[in-house]
Amino acid sequence: MNLQDLKExxxxxRPCWRFCVAPMMDWTDRHCRQLHRLLSxxxxxxxxxxxxxxxxxxxxxxHLAFDPVEHPVALQLGGSEPEDLARAAxxxxxxxxxxxxxxxxxxxxxVQRGAFGACLMRExxxxxxxxxxxxxxVSIPVTIKHRLGLGREQDLGMLTDFVGTLHRAGxxxxxxxxxxxxxxxxxxxxxxxxxxxxYQAVYDLAGQFPDxxxxxxxxxxxxxxxxxxxxxxxxxxxxxxxxxxxxxxADVDQIWFDTTAPNEASxxxxxxVCALENYRSYMMRQMAxxxxxxxxxxxxxxxxxxLPGARILRRDLSDQxxxxxxxxxxxxxxxxxxxxxxxxxxx
Numbered sequence: 001m002n003l004q005d006l007k008e009x010x011x012x013x014r015p016c017w018r019f020c021v022a023p024m025m026d027w028t029d030r031h032c033r034q035l036h037r038l039l040s041x042x043x044x045x046x047x048x049x050x051x052x053x054x055x056x057x058x059x060x061x062x063h064l065a066f067d068p069v070e071h072p073v074a075l076q077l078g079g080s081e082p083e084d085l086a087r088a089a090x091x092x093x094x095x096x097x098x099x100x101x102x103x104x105x106x107x108x109x110x111v112q113r114g115a116f117g118a119c120l121m122r123e124x125x126x127x128x129x130x131x132x133x134x135x136x137x138v139s140i141p142v143t144i145k146h147r148l149g150l151g152r153e154q155d156l157g158m159l160t161d162f163v164g165t166l167h168r169a170g171x172x173x174x175x176x177x178x179x180x181x182x183x184x185x186x187x188x189x190x191x192x193x194x195x196x197x198x199y200q201a202v203y204d205l206a207g208q209f210p211d212x213x214x215x216x217x218x219x220x221x222x223x224x225x226x227x228x229x230x231x232x233x234x235x236x237x238x239x240x241x242x243x244x245x246x247x248x249x250a251d252v253d254q255i256w257f258d259t260t261a262p263n264e265a266s267x268x269x270x271x272x273v274c275a276l277e278n279y280r281s282y283m284m285r286q287m288a289x290x291x292x293x294x295x296x297x298x299x300x301x302x303x304x305x306x307l308p309g310a311r312i313l314r315r316d317l318s319d320q321x322x323x324x325x326x327x328x329x330x331x332x333x334x335x336x337x338x339x340x341x342x343x344x345x346x347x
Contacts, residue, residue, distance in 0.1 A: 016072075017173070017215050019226075019256040020044040021249070022239030023076040023101070023145075030066045031291075032243070032299040034282050037070050038275040039249035042257040044235075045073045049103045051116075052079035052088045064095040067282075074099035076145070078106070080116040080126060082133035089134040089142065100134055102127070104146040104162075107181040107191045118147055118181035121158060124165035131171050145175040145217070148201050151182055156201055160208065167209055175237055176202045178218040192218075192240070199229055206233055222248065223255050244302045247272055269342070272303055276335070284328060294323040297331060309341030 021028065021036055023046035028036075033045045050063045055077075066073060075092040077100060079085045089100045104127060106117035120127050127144070134142045144166060149158045163174060179195040186194055197219045206214040213234035220226045221241040230236050242248055250271050253259045266274075283296045297317040304310040316322070316334035323330055 016042075017044055017175075017213060017235035017237075019252050020175070020215060020217075020235060020237040021046060021242045022217060022237045023047060023049055023074075023103075024239055024243060025049060025106075027243050027299075030070070031282075031286070031296045033070045033073060034067055035246065035275070035279050035299050036242070036249055037067075038278050038282075039246060039272075040252040042259065043249060043252045044099075045070055046101065047073070047075050047097075049076045049078045049106060050088075052077060052081065052084040055088045055091055056084060060091060060095075064091060064097075066095075068096070071096075072098040074101050074143070076101040076103055078103045078116050080120060080123075080130065082126075082129045085130050086133040086137040089138045093138040093140055097140065099141045099143060100138060101143045101145055101175070102130060102134070104144055105177050105181060106188070107147075107183055107186070108188045118150060119183065121146060121150055121162050121181075124162045127162070128165050128169035128171075131166055131169050135170060141173060142171070143173040143175060144171055145177070147177050147179060147181040148198060149180045151180060151184075152195075153180070154198075156204070159201065159205065163205060163209060167212060172212040173215075173234075174205075174212060175215040175217055176205065178202050178216060202233065203231060223251060227255075243299075245305050246299075246303050247305070250275070269304075269307075273339070276300060276303060280328070280331065283331075287328070292324070293327060293331065294320045297323060304338070307342065308345045309338045312341075313338040 019042070021043055025048050028046060028048050036043065036045055054063055064075070075097040077085060077088050077092070079088065085102070092100050103117055104120045108117065131142060131144065146162065149156065178197050178199050178201065181191055182195055199216065202214055202216050206212070215235040215237050216229055216233050217237035217239065220229060220236055220238045226236045226238060247268065250268055279300065283293060286296060287293055301314045301317060304313060313334055317331065319330070
């Protein structure tokens with residue numbers, strides 16, 4: 001989708017996947033997404049993976065509640081039972097999500113024991129049944145996130161069969177982590193780094209299914225690299241780089257969506273401080289509801305990475321004892337000290 005197509009899609013209210021922030025366990029909770037939305041109005045955000053069991057037998061509000069400012073935001077589900085996934089998708093629709101995404105890429109042992117995640121690539125017909133059940137249940141897009149294959153095998157037969165089976169079932173949107181998943185011998189962290197990236201396989205796949213949207217995920221760390229890697233695909237998805245260096249998101253709207261917010265002309269540092277001040281207001285509201293301050297400040301730790309005093313600010317905002325005992329006053333004092341360092345460095 002080129003920039004003109006993007007503008008036309010936006011004018012018609014169609015969903016756009018040009019730039020997405022990946023679903024990341026223990027990271028992309030609602031507080032993280034709130035900060036990310038303050039940095040970019042248009043990036044497509046994703047929840048952590050939520051299992052069907054957690055929704056059907058647990059606290060639904062805990063898992064699904066979010067602030068309306070997060071739109072567009074997608075719910076990523078983990079599961080392998082069509083009926084359960086359909087029920088969970090209905091809950092996602094009822095809570096206002098813009099998309100339901102099925103995780104077919106997570107390689108962790110826990111997920112494998114639950115018979116979902118990356119191991120589902122071995123069962124394309126089952127995944128097609130899951131997709132059909134979800135699309136029959138909801139009126140919002142249902143998408144699939146998957147790997148290139150399993151193990152060290154470089155052959156793309158499994159991938160083509162997997163995507164082809166889903167395509168025949170009606171799926172036209174795929175988010176592809178451009179690595180294999182090694183289900184034995186690697187930790188989830190290593191599975192995000194060790195299996196080689198193969199972007200060309202994603203380009204070839206897009207060529208085989210030209211009526212579908214393919215979003216590239218894996219190894220993307222900055223805008224220049226992502227723009228170069230996207231080529232003719234429908235979009236990119238960035239994960240760890242966006243979380244660890246959230247300042248990257250402050251330029252998304254201008255670079256990827258050709259839009260300019262009222263403060264977009266301001267220096268990047270000023271925009272980051274403005275976002276953090278707005279996030280402070282959000283934290284105050286959440287603290288009034290009983291949310292621990294430390295569970296929110298943890299998402300800000302990389303915001304000023306590389307600047308003088310940033311390491312001290314990270315240390316201060318990681319001090320759980322001070323955050324519990326001194327509350328927002330500790331946050332304010334820490335930020336004030338950091339800003340003093342910036343003013344001194346500028347003179």
